[in-house]
Amino acid sequence: MNMFRFLGDMTHLFSVLVLLLKIHTIKSCAGISLKTQELYAIVFATRYLDLFTDYISLYNTVMKLVYLGSSLSIVWYMRRHKLVRRSYDKDQDTFRHHFLILPCLILALLINEKFTFMEVMWAFSLYLEAVAILPQLVLLQRTRNIDNLTGQYVFLLGAYRSFYILNWIYRYFTEVHYVHWITWISGLVQTLLYGDFFYYYFHSWKNNEKLQLPA
């Protein structure tokens, strides 16, 4: 475990906790895309299939349970909780995320590290995670005025994968035969998708003005 990866995991954990905190305290999910949350739940469910078969470390297992639990509870809140679901603007959150799932599945069947169920599911979860933020970014463009917590949530989510890229570079140079093209390319695409959001986020932060994304 190197510093970059630990920082990445903590940033990712913090992004999820910021979101859960927002939903739980103000009982609102305004500005949050349910589609992205559902995609993340699928990402974790398909990536952590080895939760009970491969024990790597206590840290690894605990973090998997936390990610699974938090993403499922966010989806539950946004779908079932009587107060929270009222603040979900479904007519704005219209990204057809089903169109993301099938191509990722087909790609995983074609490009994987080994043609086994677990490895195909693992590759699928990486491809899906790379594009899972799209519904949320589209929703931000639509709703324009982004409240602080949502902006912080998306920023932290983008930052976590950036730390992971540093982790992969570090591991490439320090570990023999550490090569995972699938992970690296997916992670790079994922981070690039946040590019313009980061640009506007830093601008709003620098000029100390409300974060506005161009229409």
Next chain:
Amino acid sequence: EEETASHDEL
């Protein structure tokens, strides 16, 4: 050959 050992990253 990329090792397909268990994936140790989250």
